[in-house]
Amino acid sequence: MPDRLKLNYYRQGQQMITKRSFLAAVLAAATALSAAPMAMADALESIKEAGILRVAVPQDFPPFGSVGTDMKPQGYDIDMARLIATKLNVDLALVPVTSANRIPFLQTGKVDLVISSMGKNPERDAVIDFSDAYAPFYNGVFGPEELEVADASDLSGKTVGVTRGSIEDLELTKIAPDDATLKRYEDNNGTISAFLSGQVDAIATGNVVAAAIIAQNPPKLPAMKFLIKNSPCYIGFAEGEPALAEAVNKIIAEAKEDGALDEISQQWLGMALPAGL
Amino acid sequence: MTYQFDFAWLATYWPVFLDGVLMTVRLIVIGGIAGLLLGTFCAWARSLGPVWLRPPVIAYVELIRNTPFLIQLFFIFFGLPAAGFRLTEVEAATLAMVINLGAYSAEIIRAGIEATPKGQFEAGASLALSPVQTFRHVVLVPALQRIWPALASQVVIVMLGSAVVSQIAVEDLTYAANFAQSRTFRAFEAYFVSTAIYLALAILLRFALLQAGRMIFPHAGAAR
Numbered sequence: 330m331p332d333r334l335k336l337n338y339y340r341q342g343q344q345m346i347t348k349r350s351f352l353a354a355v356l357a358a359a360t361a362l363s364a365a366p367m368a369m370a371d372a373l374e375s376i377k378e379a380g381i382l383r384v385a386v387p388q389d390f391p392p393f394g395s396v397g398t399d400m401k402p403q404g405y406d407i408d409m410a411r412l413i414a415t416k417l418n419v420d421l422a423l424v425p426v427t428s429a430n431r432i433p434f435l436q437t438g439k440v441d442l443v444i445s446s447m448g449k450n451p452e453r454d455a456v457i458d459f460s461d462a463y464a465p466f467y468n469g470v471f472g473p474e475e476l477e478v479a480d481a482s483d484l485s486g487k488t489v490g491v492t493r494g495s496i497e498d499l500e501l502t503k504i505a506p507d508d509a510t511l512k513r514y515e516d517n518n519g520t521i522s523a524f525l526s527g528q529v530d531a532i533a534t535g536n537v538v539a540a541a542i543i544a545q546n547p548p549k550l551p552a553m554k555f556l557i558k559n560s561p562c563y564i565g566f567a568e569g570e571p572a573l574a575e576a577v578n579k580i581i582a583e584a585k586e587d588g589a590l591d592e593i594s595q596q597w598l599g600m601a602l603p604a605g606l
Numbered sequence: 607m608t609y610q611f612d613f614a615w616l617a618t619y620w621p622v623f624l625d626g627v628l629m630t631v632r633l634i635v636i637g638g639i640a641g642l643l644l645g646t647f648c649a650w651a652r653s654l655g656p657v658w659l660r661p662p663v664i665a666y667v668e669l670i671r672n673t674p675f676l677i678q679l680f681f682i683f684f685g686l687p688a689a690g691f692r693l694t695e696v697e698a699a700t701l702a703m704v705i706n707l708g709a710y711s712a713e714i715i716r717a718g719i720e721a722t723p724k725g726q727f728e729a730g731a732s733l734a735l736s737p738v739q740t741f742r743h744v745v746l747v748p749a750l751q752r753i754w755p756a757l758a759s760q761v762v763i764v765m766l767g768s769a770v771v772s773q774i775a776v777e778d779l780t781y782a783a784n785f786a787q788s789r790t791f792r793a794f795e796a797y798f799v800s801t802a803i804y805l806a807l808a809i810l811l812r813f814a815l816l817q818a819g820r821m822i823f824p825h826a827g828a829a830r
Contacts, residue, residue: 490775494788512695512775513785519773522680526687528695528774 372566373573376441381420384410385440388425392540392597393446393464393562405464405597406444409564412589413442416580432457435565442577443565458568460577462561463584465594465603468497471524471539471551472531478554484509490520490529497533500557525549533557536598543599553600561606615790616799619782626782627803629696633778634765634811637700641707641764642757646746648712653719654741663712670709676770678702683774699771699778707764714756718749751823758815762808769804779803 376382386406387394394404402423414421424440431445435457446466449459470489472478478487481504489505491498493513505511512529514520517538524532525547531554539551564581566573584590585602594602616623651663670678683698693701722745730740750757772781783800787793 515773522684526684
C-alpha cells in the first residue's frame with residue numbers, strides 16, 4: 330500500500346472502528362438468523378419444502394449422460410436422478426456439469442446431488458460425502474458367452490485384445506499368464522473390431538465400452554468373464570447431511586431390491602447389475 | 607530448449623525395439639520378394655500376356671494404387687474374417703504389403719518392359735529363342751535393369767509404409783515405439799529412437815538393393 334494511502338487509513342481509523350463494529354453486529358445477526366433454520370431443517374427438508382431436487386448430471390458421457398436425438402438428456406445417471414426425485418415425491422431439475430465442475434457445483438449449493446458417474450477417492454471424500462454405490466464401473470475381461478474363462482490363469486493359450494496404454498492393458502500385463510497373447514490396439518475401435526472379427530478370443534476393456542458394443546447388437550456379444558479393476562459410481566452430496574444420505578441410500582437399496590436399478594443397468598449398460606454392487 | 611532427454615528407459619525396453627526391428631525386416635524381406643514377383647507377373651500380363659488376363663490385372667493394379675494402404679490392411683484383417691477368411695495379424699500385414707508392392711511395382715516394371723525396343727524381340731526370335739526365353743533374357747532383365755533404382759525406391763517406400771501395421775497389433779518397430787511411449791511417457795525419446803532406426807533401415811535397404819542390382823545385372827551400362 331502506498332504511504333499516502335496508509336496515512337489516510339490510519340487517520341480514519343478511529344472513525345472506522347465504530348462502522349466496523351456496527352457491520353459486525355449486523356453480520357452476526359444475519360448469520361444467526363440464517364444458521365438457525367439450516368441447523369434444524371437439513372438439506373432433505375429444504376428439498377421437500379422447495380418441491381424440487383437439483384441434480385448435477387453429465388451431458389457428454391454416454392451411456393451415463395448424454396443428449397438424445399430429441400435434445401433431452403438421457404442415460405443411466407439421468408434415470409437414477411428421476412428415480413430419486415420420484416421416490417422423494419419432488420420435481421427434478423437437471424443441471425448439466427462437466428467432471429471438472431461437478432464438485433464445485435455441490436460445494437456452492439447450486440445442486441443438491443451429484444449423479445455424474447463419479448468414483449470415490451480420498452481427495453473427493455475429504456470435501457463431499459458419498460452414498461452407496463449406484464452404478465457399476467469397472468474394467469474386466471469380456472468374451473463370447475461360450476468362452477470358458479473365470480480368472481486370469483484361464484487366459485493361458487488365449488489371445489486377448491486390449492487398447493494400448495489403458496489401465497486394463499497395464500493391469501492385465503501384470504496378471505496374465507506367460508503363454509497368453511496380448512494384442513495391443515491403437516484405440517478402443519481397434520480393440521472392438523478385433524473382437525467382433527474374431528481376431529482375438531477375448532478383450533479387456535471397460536464395461537462402458539462393452540455396453541457400446543452390445544448397443545450395436547453385433548452377432549458376437551461380449552459377456553463379462555472376470556474383473557480387473559472395480560471403481561463403481563457413487564452419488565455425491567454436501568458434507569454433514571445424514572438425513573439426505575439416509576434417504577438416498579434407502580432409495581438405492583430399494584431400487585437394488587425391487588429390480589428398478591437392474592432395469593436401468595439393462596437399458597444403458599446392456600447387462601444385469603453385478604452382484605455385490 | 608529446456609526439455610531434458612532421458613534414455614534410461616531404453617535399458618528396459620531395448621528388447622521390444624529389437625523384436626520390432628526384426629519384425630519390420632521380416633515383413634519387408636518376405637513382402638518385398640513376393641511383391642516383386644507378383645509385380646513382375648502383372649507387368650508381363652498387362653504388356654505381353656494373353657488378352658483375357660489384362661482386364662483383371664488392370665483392375666487389381668488400379669484398385670490398389672487408388673486406395674490407402676491402411677484401408678487395404680483393415681479390409682484384410684478386420685473385413686475378410688466376416689467372409690470366413692481369417693489371417694493372423696502378421697499374415698495379414700505380409701499379404702497387404704505383397705498386394706500393395708505388387709501393384710506399384712507392376713507399373714514400374716511395365717514401364718521398363720514397354721521401353722524395350724522392338725528390335726530386341728526380333729533379335730531374340732532370330733536367335734531361335736522360345737517366347738519364354740525371349741521374355742526372360744531379352745526383355746525382362748534389361749527392363750529390370752533400366753528401372754531398378756525406381757523399384758528400389760518403391761521397396762523402401764513400402765518398408766516405411768509398413769509402420770501402419772502396428773494398427774492391427776503387429777509388433778513391428780512402430781509398435782515398439784508406441785508401446786514404450788505408452789509405458790514410459792517418454793514420447794520424444796521413443797520416436798527419436800524409432801526415427802533413427804527407420805532412417806538406418808531405409809539407407810541399409812536401399813544400399814542392399816542397389817548392391818543386389820549390381821550382382822543381378824553384372825553388365826551395367828551395356829544395355830543403355
